Amino acid sequence: MQLNRLSVHQLSELLKKNEISSEEITKDYLQHIDQVEDDIKAFVTVTGEDALAQARSVDEKRSRGEELSPLAGIPMAITDNICTKGIKTTCASQILYNFVPPYDATVTERLKGAGAVLLGKCNMDEFAMGSSTENSGFFNTRNPFDLARVPGGASGGAAAAVAAGEAAFTLGTDTDGAIRQPASFCGVIGLKPTYGYVSKTGLISHASSLDQIGPITRDITDLALVLNVICGYDSKDSTSVSVDVPDFKKNLVCDVKGLKIGLPKEYFETNLSPEVAAKIQEAVRKLEELGAVCEEVSLPHTEYAPAAHYIISSAEASSNLARYDGVRHGLRVEEEDVLSMFKKTRSQGFGDEVKRRIMLGTFVLSTANYEAYYVKALKVRNLVRQDFDQVFKKYDLLLTPTSPSTAFPLAEKVNTPLAMYQSHIYNIPVNLAGLPAMSLPFGMVQGLSVGLQLIARPFDEGTLLRVGYTLEQSTDQTRPEPALSR
Amino acid sequence: MSKYEAVIGLEVHVELKTKTKLFCGCSTEFGKEPNSQVCPVCLGLPGSTGVLNKKVVELATKAGLALNCEIGTYTWFDRKNYYYPDLPKGYQISQVFRPIAYNGYLDIDVNGQTKRIRITRAHIEEDPGKLAHSGGSITNSLASFVDYNRSGMPLIEIVSEPEIRSGEEAKAYLEKLKAILEYTGVSDVKMEQGSLRCDANVSVRPVGSTTLGTKTEIKNMNSFRAVQRAIEYEVERQIAVLEYGDKVVQETRGWDENRGITVSMRNKENPDYRCFMDHELTPIELTREWIEEVRATIPELPDSRRKRLIEEYGLPAYDAGIITSSLALAEFFDATLQKFPDAKTISNWMMSELLRLLNAGNMELHQAKVTPDGLASLLNLIKKGTISNKIGKEVFEIMFKEGKDPEQIVKEKGLSQISDAGQLSQVIAEVIANNPKSVADFKSGKEQAIGFLVGQVMKATKGQANPGVVNKMLREELTK
Secondary structure: HHHHHHHHHHHHHHHHHOOOOOHHHHHHHHHHHHHHHHHHEEEEOOHHHHHHHHHHHHHHHHOOOOOOOOOOEEEEEEEEEEOOOEOOHHHHHHHHHHOOOOOHHHHHHHHHOOOEEEEEEEOOHHHHHHOOOOOOOOOOOOOEEEEOOOOOOOEEEEEEHHHHOOEEEEEOOOOOOOOOOHHHHHHEHHHHHOOOOEOOOOOOOOOOOOOEEEEEEEOOOHHHHHHHHHEOOOOOOOOOOOOOOOOOOHHOOHHHOOOOEEEEEEHHHHHHHOHHHHHHHHHHHHHHOOOOEEEEEOOOOOHHHHHHHHHHHHHHHHHHHHOOOOOOOOOOOOOOOHHEEEEEEEHHOOOHHHHHHHHHHHHOOOOOHHHHHHHHHHHHHHHHHHHHHHHHHHOOEEEEEEOOOOOOOOOOOOOOOOHHHHOOOOOHHHEEEEEEEHHHHEEEEOOOOEEEEEEOOOOOOHHHHHHHHHHHHHHHOOOOOOOOOO | OOOEEEEEEEEEEEEEOOEEEEOOOEEOOOOOOOOOOOOOOOOOOOOOOOOOHHHHHHHHHHHHHHHEEEOOOOOOOOOEEOOOOOOOOOEEEOOOOOOOOEEEEEEEEEOOOEEEEEEEEEEEEEOOEEEEEOOOOOOOOOOEEEEEHHHHOEEEEEOOOOOOHHHHHHHHHHHHHHHHHHOOOOOOOOHHHOOOOEEEEEEEOOOOOOOOOOOOEEEEOOOOHHHHHHHHHHHHHHHHHHHOOOOOOEEEEEEOOOEEEEEEEEOOOOOOOOEOOOOOOOOEOOOOHHHHHHOOOOOOHHHHOOOOOHHHHHOOHHHHHHHOOOOHHHHHHHHHHHHHOOOHHHHHHHHHHHHHHHHHOOOHHOOOOHHHHHHHHHHHHHHHHOOOHHHHHHHHHHHHHHOOOHHHHHHOOOOOOOHHHHHHHHHHHHHHOOOHHHHHHOOOOOOHHHHHHHHHHHHEEEEOHHHHHHHHHHHHHHHO
C-alpha cells in the first residue's frame, strides 16, 4: 500500500479501523521525504523526532478509545511563515534564519489540537514574495511533475510537498494567489479562504490586508476536513470575523444543477495559454453537462488590479518588514553604531525581491507620492471589489483559469520581476476583494497540470467545495499524479 | 512693548490609567524590573497580532469630552514608520488621519483674564520602549539597553492650536489640563513617572504678522515651571536671533534645567513617517449613545467646582482656584468641611500650612500623612481654645509628617493651652517683677508695652498660655 498516495480521509479510515497506526504512517512519510527531498526540496525544516512522538501520542489516545478528529495522526506540513512553537520559523529569509517562536500560530494550535502530526516546515518565496519559490533565501523547490520547472510560489514548498507525497496536507499562505498558483502548478487543491475566516495570529505578515492562510490538499474531502479545523473566530486576531462555521463535510455533494457560474471575459483574454484555455473550456462544458448555467460576465477593472495590488502589498510589506532590524531577533550584523547595524543587517538579511518591494513600498507611502500611488491604488481596490459585488448579485460562482500557463521552467522569469508577477494576474483581484477562491487541478498539458480557479461570495467556501466535489466525482481529470512518486 | 509676538503650541502626552497595555494584556504598573512586563505583541515579535483595549477607548473618549472635543464615531489606527531601537515593530501605532477627539478647547485664567485655547485633536497612540545608554547618548555609548515595559503603553496626545502667547499661559494651560485629566480619572498625571509629558513648539513673529515664523520644538521639560522657563528663554533667544539678523533654525531643542537654557539636540529634516492605516487592527466604531453614556460619567470639573467654592462658601477666587487646581486638594477640602464647617478657615490652613509644607518637601498631597479628619479635629481644638493658633501650626507639622491624631500629639507633648488663672498668676507675677521698665511704660500710657509682657508670659510657658487670658490678667494686675 502506498500510504503517501492516500488522502487524509482514506488514512483516517485506516486509522479508525486500526489497520495501521499513526506511527507507521508517519514513519512511511518520513522515509518518503528521505527518498525524494533531494530532488524536490520542499522542506526548510523536517521535524522527524517530534513527528514520531506526536504520532505515538495520538496512537495512545486512540488505543484508550478517545474520540478523535479525522485529522488525528495525519502527517502534515506548514509553510515556514506560520509560527510553530519551539520550531524554527524563517519565512525562508536569512534575516530570520534562527528565529524560533515561543508560541504557536492559532492555526498551528488548532491543528495540533486536532491531533495532526507536524512533519516540518515548507519552503517558500522569502516573506511570501514571489511566484516560483526561487526567491527563497535558502534554496529552490522543484516541481514534482518536472524537476526542471518551478512549483509556483510563494507557497511552492507546501504545494510540492503534497504533490510529491511528502505530507498528507499542508498549510500555505495567499497574498496574491500564493496558495492557488502553486497548487495549480503542482496538481493539487489549494484554497484561499475569505479574509478574516482563518485567524492570522502567528502568521508572519507580508501584506496584512491581503494575507490569508489556507489549506493545500489532495482532494476536496480533505479540504473540507482541514477547513473544519482551521476556520473560525479568534479573539487574539483583530481581523478575525465572528461568523458561524458550518460543517464543511455537508458540502461534499454532487449537485451543480441550476448553479449560475460566471466566466469573467477579462480572465480569458490576456496571455492565456491556448492549451490551458482549452482545458478550462472542457471543465465549463462538464459543468454545463451537469446542469450548471455558465455565462460570460465582465469584471471591467481587472486590468488595473495587479498594479494596485503590487502597490498596496509593497506598501504594507515595507512597514511589516521594518521590525527586522537586528535589535531583538534573527540576524544581526555587528557594526560600530546603531544606524549602520540596521542597514547592514537589512542589506545582508533580505533578498533582492524583498528589497525591491520594500523600496517600492517606501516610495509609494512617502508624502510626495502617497496620493499619486497609494491612495490611487486603494481607489482601484474599491472598484475591483465593486466589480465582484455586481457580478455576485446574479452569479453564484466565478470560474477562471488559476494561472495563464502551466509551471514554467526554473530561471525563466527570475530576472524579469514583472513577468513573474503576471503569473498571478487571475488570483490577485480575489485578494483585493477578500473573497474565497480555490484552485482545482483539471487535466494535464504536456505532462504538467492545469489549474481551474473557482471564486465565491464571502464566506461561501461551501459552494467552492460543492462544485469541486462534483467535478472530482464526475471526471478523472482532478487527480494528476506526478511520475516521481515511488 | 516688544515688537515680537510668541506663537506657542503644546503637544502633551498623557498615559491613560489602564491596568493593561493598548493592544495586549501586559501590566502597565510603574517601576517594575526592566522587560518584565512584555509579551510577543508589545515586543512586536513576528506573527504577533494585537487587540485593542476597550478601556483605552473609554478613557480617551472621556478625556476628549472633558476637553470639549467632538468624538469621532468611526476612527482607526495608522502606522508611523521610522527606525529606532526602542521601537519594536519599526513603526508606532497612532491615529494620524482620524483622531478619536478633535475641535475642543480649554479656558485658562491668566492675570485675571479668561482665555480660550483651542485643542486641535486628542488621539490615541502607543508608547515605544525606553532606552538607557551606558554613555551620554545612543551614538557615543558602548552599549544601550532597551526596556520594553513601556512599549505599548496607552497614551493620548493632546495637541493645542498655536494660540498660547507666553510661558505663563503655557503653564496655566498645563495646570488646567492636568486638573481636568485628574478629575476625570483618565490619567495619574504624574510628571515624575512620565505619565504626563509635554513638548512645546515655539516661534516668534513681528506683532501684527499673520504668518508663522520658523519654529523649534522643545523637549525634556519635567515640570510645569520648567515649561514656563524654557518657553520664556526660547522666545527671548529667537527674538535675539532675529534682531541680530539671523534666521531661526527649525530644530529640536532640549531644556537644560541646571543652566536654564535650551540647547540644540538635532536638526529636523522634515521626517517622512510614511503614515498609513494599520490593517491588522479593527477600526474603532462608537455609537452616539455610548458616547453619551461616557459623558454621563464625567464628574464635576475644576471650573465648575471652583465656581461652587466661591459661590457657596464665599472663598476668594484665588483660594478657590488653587484648591480646585488638583482633585486631591479639592477633595481634601470637601472632606475637611464635612467635619469642620468653616470653609474660610480650612482654606486658610490649606493655602498657608499645607501648601507650604508640600512645596517645601516638593511633594504631592498623597505623599503627606495628614488627613482631612485630622485637620478638622485640629481646627476644632483651636476653636475650643485647647491650643493656640500658633501651637496648632506646630501640631500640624507633626501631623503632616507622621499622620498622628492632633489630640494625641497635644496630650503627648503637653501642648494644651493654659487658661487656668491659678496656673498663670505665678508666671504673670514673675514677668511683672522682672520687667519693671515695661510695666512703667504701660502705666505711663504706652499701650504697646502690654504686648511685650504678654510675649514674655508666652515665652515662659513655651507658648502654651492662652494669650487672651494672659492679656486680661495682666491688665487687671497692672491697673490694680
